[in-house]
Structures are given as C-alpha cells and as structure tokens.
Amino acid sequence: MTEPFHLHNHNHKIIFFHLIFMFYFLFPIYTLSPGQSLSVENNYDIIRSPNKRFTAGFHQVGLNAYCFAIWFSNDQPTTENRTIVWMANRDEPVNGKSSKLSLLKDGNLVLTDADQYIIWSTQTKSKSTCNLKLHNNGNLVLHEQNQILWQSFDYPTDTLLPNQKLTKDTQLVSSRSLTNFSSGFYKLFFDSDSILRLHYDGPEVITNFWPDPALRPWEVGRYQYLYSRKASLDSYGRFNSSDGLSFLSNDFGIGPQRMMKIDIDGNLRVYSLVEYQKSNKWEVQWQAVSHSCRVHGICGQNSLCTYSQNLGRSCTCLHGYKMVNSKDWSYGCEPVLKTCKPENQDFIELRHVEYYSFDIRYHENYTLDACKEDCLHDCSCKGFQFGYKNDVGTYYCYIKTSLYNGYQMGFYNSMYIKLPKTFVSSFNQTFFKQTRLGCAAQPVVTPLARSYEKKHENKLLRYVLVLGCVIGFLEIVFILFFWYKNSRRLITPDQGYFPVVAFRKFKYHELKKASRNFKDEIGRGGASVVYKGTLSDNRIAAIKKLKNLTQRGEGEFQDEISTIGRLNHMNLIETWGYCVEGKHRLIVYEHMENGSLAENLVRGTLDWEKRIEIAKGTAKGLAYLHEECLEWVLHCDVKPHNILLGANYTPKVADFGLSKLVDRAGVYNSRFSTVRGTRGYMAPEWVFNLPITSKVDVFSYGVVVLEMITGRGPGGKNKTSDGNGQIEPGVIEWVRDKVQEFGQSQTGSWVEEIVDGSVQGEFDWTIMENLVRIALQCVEEDMQVRPTMSQVVNMLLHPKNDTSLFSM
Structure with a gap:
C-alpha cells in the first residue's frame, strides 16, 4: 500500500528542516566576510566560536527590540535565560524586522535599524580583505590579515571574561534590571588616583562605595597615583589589579568557565559555571561587598535596607515616607x-x-x-x-x-x-527589628531605676558636690579664655585670619620647586596666574598665584580658602592645599588635563554628548553649593572659564574667589558691598541693586548652556556689527527670537537654527529642546521665575514633554 501524497510531502519537510538544523549547528558560521550580513529575522544567523562555547547574534531585549550580543552557548538553552557577556547597542535596541549586522567591503562593521539608519559601528577601514571571528575566549575580533582592527574585549559592557583587560580607558557598567539591559547606575572603573572603584551614579547622588570610603586606600591594600592602570581575571580564577587588589576565587584552579560581572545590585562578583545533574549553573566564587545592603543607592533616599538569610535583602520606606x-x-x-x-x-x-x-x-x-x-x-x-x-x-x-x-x-x-x-x-x-549580624556582643549598659528616701539624704555630700561642680565650671571658663587669648597672639599681622581646613598648608619654596620657579603657565585671570606643577608625591597640580594683592584681593583669597574647605563633590574642583607666607598667597588644586570649558569651546573639541554631560555635571555641582553645604555658597562667577574638564571631560566648577558664604536664614536677604562676576554672565540683580540670592548663579548657568548649544558668546558671535551697522543681539535675545519665529511659523525647526553646526556628532532633538527650555527658564529676568539648581538637575535627569517653550 502506498503512502498518501500529503504524508510523503510532510516527511520531506521534516527532512528539510533537519538538514537546516544540522547545517547551522553541526556546521556553524565561524567567520563573517566583507559583503555578508546577519539578519535579526533569522534565528540561525549567528557566529560561533570554534569551541562552540560562545555565540554571537541578535538577542531579544524587549517587545520588537533586539541587541547584537555575545552569550555563553552551553549554560542555558532558552533565549530568556542566556548569560550575556557583551552587547553592541545596549542603550539603543534595533527593530525586529529588517535590522542587520553587516561587514561592509571597506572594513566597517555596522548595525543598521529597519530604516537603514546606522545604530552602531566599529568605525574601521580596511585596505585589504578582512573578516569577523568569534574567538574561543569570547572575544569578537575584526581581523585584517594578522592585524586586529577592532575587538569586543576593548569595549566591555557589564562583564569581564578571563584574560580580558580592564584599563584606564574601559569600565564595566551594570544593567538597569534583569529585564532591562540598558546602562544602569553602577560602574567599575579606574579613578583618577589609579584606584579601582565601584561607583554609583544615581538619579540624585553620585558616590564611590568600594573600597570602603571610610578607610584610606593603603588601609585596604591599595596604592594611589600609579603610572599603570590595568586589571584582569585569568582562567585559573586569579584577579590582579595594578592598584594592589589581588584575590583568588573560591574554586581557584583549572576547571570551570569563569566571568567577573557587575550585577544590577551594584556588587562585583566572580562566577563559575558548575554542572549540576546534566545542567549548568553559575555560582558566586567571590564578591566585592560582603553585605549587600552596603552597596550605595540600592534602596534610594529615605529608605532602609535590611537583610536576613531567609528573606534576603529588602528595602523599606522609613516611617512617614512613601515610595517615589x-x-x-x-x-x-x-x-x-x-x-x-x-x-x-x-x-x-x-x-x-x-x-x-x-x-x-x-x-x-x-x-x-x-x-x-x-x-x-x-x-x-x-x-x-x-x-x-x-x-x-x-x-x-x-x-x-x-x-x-x-x-x-x-x-x-x-x-x-x-x-x-x-x-x-x-x-x-x-x-x-532584624537578626543582628555580628561577632561577640559587647556588654550592654542597662539604666537602673533608683529611688531614695529623703530621710537617708546626706546634706554634707550634696554641698560638696555642688561646690565641686562650680569649681569645675570656673576652671573650664578660665581655660577657654586663656586659649582664646593665646590663639589670637599666634596670628601675625601680615597673615590675617585663615580658618583651619582639612587640607595641607604648603611652604612657598615647595610650590616654587614644584612649578619649576613658576615656569609652566596654564591660565591667567585679572588677579591671578595659574601654573602647572608636580608635587613631592608626584601628583600633578594647578598652582594659583595671586598677584598685586590688594585689601579686596586678600579678602577674596580668604573667602576662597574658607569656602573650599567645606566642599566635597565630584563636580567641584578638589583643593589640596594653600600657602600663606609674607606677601605670597597661593592655592593648590588638582590639575584638570583637558583645561577649561572656554578653551574647549574655542577649539571645537566637544561633541554633543560631552556638552550635554557637562551641562548635567555643572548643574549638580552648583546644586550642591546652593543646597547641600553647611552654609549655602553662592559662586557669583559661573562662566566657561571657571568650568574645568577632567580626563573623561567630567566638569568641575572652580574658582571660588568671588564666592559668598551665606547663612541659611539670610539667603534671601543677602547684600554684597561690590558687584561680582563677569559681564555677559551676570544676572540683572547686580545692575538693579536687588537682593543677591542663589538665582544669580542660575542665570549665569543658563547663559553658559546657551553658549554651549549655539557657539555664540553672551554678547553674540560679532559684538560690533552684523555688517549693516546694527549691533547683533546677545545670545539670550537671539535664541528667544528664533523660538518665537518658530511659534509663528510651523515651517522649519528652530533647533536647527540655533545649534552650532560645527559641532561633531548626532544629538537627540527631544533632549536638545529640553536643554534649551531649561536654559531659557534660567535666564529669566525675574529671579522668582527662575528654577533652583536642584530643580534644574531634576529637569535634566527626568525630562518631560513640555510645549510651553513655543509660547514664549
């Protein structure tokens, strides 16, 4: 009896799919050549390492959202449980249709979305034949003959594989959550002092939490300010870092596959892939922070983190508070x-x-x-x-x-x-109440309730006690009086008064030697010159030397010393010390290798991403000055020259010579004897003799942001004439006019009209519109209408759709 035709045809289909399965899994792709692509729509478009341990391909991260990633092939068979070790486009997923990873014939590896827009690329060029390979160690490498054009090991996401280097130019950044692979709040990186740190950059605060910030580096076996900055985990489970951190995993030796990962909870862990009854499971073999609740930011503000062996870690709002x-x-x-x-x-x-x-x-x-x-x-x-x-x-x-x-x-x-x-x-x-985790308990002193009957009272003893208390009180008064008198005698007339601050007082000859007799000038102002120098501990410093010191200059110097002794924020310049000898007045700062924002704006070295981050960082620094110090600090001279840029273009507000410490009770009624600031960045309050508040810094900040966006100075590009005998308007009026023109005519975009066309890189229109809206609010003439700097930070970090800008 013969088979029905449809059954026979069905068997052919089964054989056909079996052949496809065998082709992809018995003969997987090991190399991507120029002109070839991997499609998001084809689940079998993958690249495998020769040992089949690693797979590279499109991984689904959301509804119709995919990232090109590398994962372990053998730990979990399903898509949902893959262990991802690298992603190309974690913060910008592509469409589930028509998206491709292509190796172009010119040697550039590009990831394109459904509309053929390039989401990510290696930005490489090849003069000869090149190919893309996934190596046995999980490194995706673009080769040109024997030369490496690009490799994924140089751009880690949240995972470090064995023998992959972590350097001063790389960092690990956690994912946002178990289901959100975009960049989270935690990162592992080498800080500017060469220490490998865990860092939290949350919605409101920024802080380092490992190694323990309460301890000095050498107390935890770390070494600062080294020439080399690199770390790696080898295949045996040994981790070594140039700053002195070294450890062995619990299962040290040849054996399982390992990885180091910064998890979504901010902790850094080493995992090993262990086989359990024919299935694989990742086990923790080492972690940086032993108590998970000591990771900063894990529960946010006004909350409490608790831990128990049965329930694990949990977050709770304090009594009287609710979740945001x-x-x-x-x-x-x-x-x-x-x-x-x-x-x-x-x-x-x-x-x-x-x-x-x-x-x-x-x-x-x-x-x-x-x-x-x-x-x-x-x-x-x-x-x-x-x-x-x-x-x-x-x-x-x-x-x-x-x-x-x-x-x-x-x-x-x-x-x-x-x-x-x-x-x-x-x-x-x-x-x-929770189970207390600790060692041997210390003795607890329990207060005892005592009652004495008056008939047993000893009057003589009472008189002796009273007399002793009086004598003791008088002794304390005399000691304090003589201490005060002697401390005033120690201050010489030419030195004036200088508060005790938590940094070093240098000798003049030390700074003269450090700066090679003040040879290398790196900056100059109206009343000071800044020199580059190398201190005795090999730290590179900026040494600010005041010149022609007048009575006002002496006051400004004392103000700056007094002010900076109270400040501690990553977006404020770090001060290492000062010098007061005779007529010499010097301040020693950390050296910012990328100079000032003003210099970078002139040179055109800042792309849009850097400019937006500079706007955010500067806002955070000013918000700290205004609202988080013991006494509120008004900077009074916010301008591009006083915003310095570090190694990663991290902005730091500097130059507190014109700053003012304001008592909290009088912040809205403060008066200044003289006008302070720089023309073009000064708020109208200075001109009209109005009360000076923190809103003067808000106004200056708005001008700086508009200058970064437009490329125009506070008085416009041409401060003389536009060629027709007319004075060109300042940047504030110019931007407002462009916005009003857009409101009257829907043709064209005011964003294109105002942004500096010479700036490199793409920008997000929504972010740019939000930034302009915030800047224009900051430069309102009525200080009551301007936001506070903390409100500015919140608007920058949590932008909302707002069309009020177009009705201005």
Missing part, C-alpha cells in the same frame, strides 16, 4: 507630610541603623537631648546618628542633611529620624 516610584527603588522615598516647625516635630529611634555620609555637623561629648535640639531647629536636618566612642569615652552625634545608604547591621548606635509628631506617635519599633 513604586516600580523602582533607586528613586527612594519621599515624606508623606512636610513641616519645619520645631514644635510640630519629634524623633523616632532606629536601633543598629546607619546612614552613610551627608553629615553637615559633628558634635562630640553631646547629650541626646542636645543633638535633638540642634536638629529640630535646622530645617535641612533630616536626622542624626547618635553613639558612644569607647576610645575616648564620650557620646557623639552626626547631624545629617539627607538620608541615603541606610542599612541595618550589628551597630551599637542608633539613628534618630525627625518626623511630624503625628507619625512619631504611630511608630512601632518592632517593625524594624
């Missing part, structure tokens, strides 16, 4: 009810809890009531850490302006949170 974003803990929590009146507030105690950093004051030998009183009468105080120092036998408290990085461990001190009284009365301490 119910789907993302990184945004933290916000208060349910806000009040600043001391009579309406009280404290709750969180035992064995610590909140790292953001201390605005430190008090030693303070009582609990004294700490509460200090915090209650300071609106910026959110709470304080209270504890006991065994080495000196005194109590202490840290007054905190923000509540970040809170976690519960085996501490023997408490955190007191300031709340409206309505929430204090409803607080239940047992909610926060």
Whole structure:
C-alpha cells in the first residue's frame, strides 16, 4: 500500500528542516566576510566560536527590540535565560524586522535599524580583505590579515571574561534590571588616583562605595597615583589589579568557565559555571561587598535596607515616607507630610541603623537631648546618628542633611529620624527589628531605676558636690579664655585670619620647586596666574598665584580658602592645599588635563554628548553649593572659564574667589558691598541693586548652556556689527527670537537654527529642546521665575514633554 501524497510531502519537510538544523549547528558560521550580513529575522544567523562555547547574534531585549550580543552557548538553552557577556547597542535596541549586522567591503562593521539608519559601528577601514571571528575566549575580533582592527574585549559592557583587560580607558557598567539591559547606575572603573572603584551614579547622588570610603586606600591594600592602570581575571580564577587588589576565587584552579560581572545590585562578583545533574549553573566564587545592603543607592533616599538569610535583602520606606516610584527603588522615598516647625516635630529611634555620609555637623561629648535640639531647629536636618566612642569615652552625634545608604547591621548606635509628631506617635519599633549580624556582643549598659528616701539624704555630700561642680565650671571658663587669648597672639599681622581646613598648608619654596620657579603657565585671570606643577608625591597640580594683592584681593583669597574647605563633590574642583607666607598667597588644586570649558569651546573639541554631560555635571555641582553645604555658597562667577574638564571631560566648577558664604536664614536677604562676576554672565540683580540670592548663579548657568548649544558668546558671535551697522543681539535675545519665529511659523525647526553646526556628532532633538527650555527658564529676568539648581538637575535627569517653550 502506498503512502498518501500529503504524508510523503510532510516527511520531506521534516527532512528539510533537519538538514537546516544540522547545517547551522553541526556546521556553524565561524567567520563573517566583507559583503555578508546577519539578519535579526533569522534565528540561525549567528557566529560561533570554534569551541562552540560562545555565540554571537541578535538577542531579544524587549517587545520588537533586539541587541547584537555575545552569550555563553552551553549554560542555558532558552533565549530568556542566556548569560550575556557583551552587547553592541545596549542603550539603543534595533527593530525586529529588517535590522542587520553587516561587514561592509571597506572594513566597517555596522548595525543598521529597519530604516537603514546606522545604530552602531566599529568605525574601521580596511585596505585589504578582512573578516569577523568569534574567538574561543569570547572575544569578537575584526581581523585584517594578522592585524586586529577592532575587538569586543576593548569595549566591555557589564562583564569581564578571563584574560580580558580592564584599563584606564574601559569600565564595566551594570544593567538597569534583569529585564532591562540598558546602562544602569553602577560602574567599575579606574579613578583618577589609579584606584579601582565601584561607583554609583544615581538619579540624585553620585558616590564611590568600594573600597570602603571610610578607610584610606593603603588601609585596604591599595596604592594611589600609579603610572599603570590595568586589571584582569585569568582562567585559573586569579584577579590582579595594578592598584594592589589581588584575590583568588573560591574554586581557584583549572576547571570551570569563569566571568567577573557587575550585577544590577551594584556588587562585583566572580562566577563559575558548575554542572549540576546534566545542567549548568553559575555560582558566586567571590564578591566585592560582603553585605549587600552596603552597596550605595540600592534602596534610594529615605529608605532602609535590611537583610536576613531567609528573606534576603529588602528595602523599606522609613516611617512617614512613601515610595517615589513604586516600580523602582533607586528613586527612594519621599515624606508623606512636610513641616519645619520645631514644635510640630519629634524623633523616632532606629536601633543598629546607619546612614552613610551627608553629615553637615559633628558634635562630640553631646547629650541626646542636645543633638535633638540642634536638629529640630535646622530645617535641612533630616536626622542624626547618635553613639558612644569607647576610645575616648564620650557620646557623639552626626547631624545629617539627607538620608541615603541606610542599612541595618550589628551597630551599637542608633539613628534618630525627625518626623511630624503625628507619625512619631504611630511608630512601632518592632517593625524594624532584624537578626543582628555580628561577632561577640559587647556588654550592654542597662539604666537602673533608683529611688531614695529623703530621710537617708546626706546634706554634707550634696554641698560638696555642688561646690565641686562650680569649681569645675570656673576652671573650664578660665581655660577657654586663656586659649582664646593665646590663639589670637599666634596670628601675625601680615597673615590675617585663615580658618583651619582639612587640607595641607604648603611652604612657598615647595610650590616654587614644584612649578619649576613658576615656569609652566596654564591660565591667567585679572588677579591671578595659574601654573602647572608636580608635587613631592608626584601628583600633578594647578598652582594659583595671586598677584598685586590688594585689601579686596586678600579678602577674596580668604573667602576662597574658607569656602573650599567645606566642599566635597565630584563636580567641584578638589583643593589640596594653600600657602600663606609674607606677601605670597597661593592655592593648590588638582590639575584638570583637558583645561577649561572656554578653551574647549574655542577649539571645537566637544561633541554633543560631552556638552550635554557637562551641562548635567555643572548643574549638580552648583546644586550642591546652593543646597547641600553647611552654609549655602553662592559662586557669583559661573562662566566657561571657571568650568574645568577632567580626563573623561567630567566638569568641575572652580574658582571660588568671588564666592559668598551665606547663612541659611539670610539667603534671601543677602547684600554684597561690590558687584561680582563677569559681564555677559551676570544676572540683572547686580545692575538693579536687588537682593543677591542663589538665582544669580542660575542665570549665569543658563547663559553658559546657551553658549554651549549655539557657539555664540553672551554678547553674540560679532559684538560690533552684523555688517549693516546694527549691533547683533546677545545670545539670550537671539535664541528667544528664533523660538518665537518658530511659534509663528510651523515651517522649519528652530533647533536647527540655533545649534552650532560645527559641532561633531548626532544629538537627540527631544533632549536638545529640553536643554534649551531649561536654559531659557534660567535666564529669566525675574529671579522668582527662575528654577533652583536642584530643580534644574531634576529637569535634566527626568525630562518631560513640555510645549510651553513655543509660547514664549
């Protein structure tokens, strides 16, 4: 009996698909040649390493969203459980149809979207035949004969494979979540001091958290300011870094496949692929931060991180607070009810809890009531850490302006949170009780309730105690008086008053030697010259020397020394010391190798991505000055010349010679004896003798941003004439006119009209429109209308669709 035709045809189809399967998996593609492409629509368009351990191809990261990636072939068979080790376009996925990875005949490897727009490329050129190969170690390499044109090992994402180098030019950046592969908030990189660090760059704050920032580098076996910056994990499980960090994985030796990865929770771990009953599983063999709650930013602001062996790590909003974003803990929590009146507030105690950093004051030998009183009468105080120092036998408290990085461990001190009284009365301490993780417990001093009957009272003893207290009080008064008198005698007339600050006082001959007799000039201002120098510890420094010191100049120098002693932020220039000898006044800063923003704008070295990041970083630095210092600092001279750029073009606000320390109570009523700043960047308040507030810096910042976008100075490109005898308008009026023209006519784009056409690179139109909108709000003549710098930061980091710009 013969088979039906349709059954016979069905068998042919089965054989056909089996042949395809055998072709791709028994004879996989090992090389991509010029003119060839891999299509997103074909699941079998992949490249495999000769040992079949690694696979490169399109990986689905969302609904109709794909990234070109490299993954382990043998750890998980399904797409959802792949272990990705590298991605080309993690922050810009391509369409699920018509997208391709192509090796062009000119040697450029490009990833194109459905509309043929180039999303990513290696930007390489080849003079002869080249090909793309995936090596056995997971390195995707573009070869030209024996030369490497490009390799994925030079551009890691969140994973470091064995023998892959991490250098000063590379970094690991975590994914946003388990299902979102875009760049997250955590990164591993070599800092400017050559230390390998874990870094958190969140929605609100930026901080390094590993190695432990409370310890000096040499206390954790690290070495600073080395010429070499490189690290790698070898195939045996040994990790070595140039800064002295070295360790062995728990399963050190020849055997399993390994990788080092910065996970979504910010921790750095080494994994090994272990076989379990014919299945593979990744096991942790080492991790950087032993207690996961000590990773900064893991729960956001105003929250508490707790850990237990049964439940793992969990985040909880503090009592009286609620989540900002119910789907993302990184945004933290916000208060349910806000009040600043001391009579309406009280404290709750969180035992064995610590909140790292953001201390605005430190008090030693303070009582609990004294700490509460200090915090209650300071609106910026959110709470304080209270504890006991065994080495000196005194109590202490840290007054905190923000509540970040809170976690519960085996501490023997408490955190007191300031709340409206309505929430204090409803607080239940047992909610926060957790299993304490610690070693042998220290003895706990329990207060005893005593009651004495008056008939047993010893009157003579009472008189002796009173007399002793009076004598002790008088001794303290006399000691303080003589200390004050002697300290004033130590100040010579030509030195003036200089506060004690947490950096070094240099000798003049040291700085003269460091700068080679002030030979290498790198900057000049109206009252100072800046020289490049090498300090005795081989740090490269910028040495600012004041010239022709007048009484006003002496005041500015003292202001700058006083100001910078209180500052600590990654977007503010770091000061290493100062010199006061006779008539010499010098300040020693960190050297910023890419110079000032003004120099880079003239040279045209900044693309759009760098300019936008500079705008964000400068805003963060100014927001810190205005709102996070012990006393608010008004810079008063924000301009491109005072924004310096580091190795990675990280902006740092510098030159606080014209700055003003303002008490919080008088920030809206401050008066200046003289006008401060630079023409073109100065707010109208200076001209009309209005109260000077932090809004003058906001105005200057807006002018700087418009200058970066348009390429025009504050007075326009041509400050004399446009050729017709007319004075060309300043950048503010010019941009406003262009925006108004767009509002009147829908043809054309005002963005194209105002952006500097000479700037290299593409830009996101939405981001650019948002940046212009923010800058124009900053330069409003009415200071009440301008946003604060913290609001500017929030608008930059969380842009919203806003059409109000076109009605201006």
